[in-house]
Amino acid sequence: xxxxxxxxxxxxxxxxWRRSLTFGALLAVAFFVMIQYLWVQKDEAGNPxxxxxxxxxxxVIGFVAFTFIVYFTDKFTYRNRLRKLKSxxxxxxxx
Numbered sequence: 001x002x003x004x005x006x007x008x009x010x011x012x013x014x015x016x017w018r019r020s021l022t023f024g025a026l027l028a029v030a031f032f033v034m035i036q037y038l039w040v041q042k043d044e045a046g047n048p049x050x051x052x053x054x055x056x057x058x059x060v061i062g063f064v065a066f067t068f069i070v071y072f073t074d075k076f077t078y079r080n081r082l083r084k085l086k087s088x089x090x091x092x093x094x095x
Contacts, residue, residue: 012081015074017067024067031066032059 041049
């Protein structure tokens with residue numbers, strides 16, 4: 001059995017596509033609910049001007065955008081924290 005070495009990066013997790021996809025899906029669902037039910041625009045007769053399929057398409061585009069944004073933000077944050085830990089100024093990130 002190997003001995004565990006303790007580092008300051010114990011609570012630091014590398015970015016993962018799985019976590020980004022999950023978070024992107026949650027944001028897309030929330031975005032769909034918002035545009036479907038909160039941002040309803042109606043014409044003179046009182047009918048909604050957008051369709052469910054149009055709003056779903058916007059939510060799917062948002063899902064793709066959210067997923068990439070979350071992944072690359074996590075990657076950027078992870079690299080910066082690792083760099084600070086390696087330089088010795090990373091006491092703020094230890095748990």
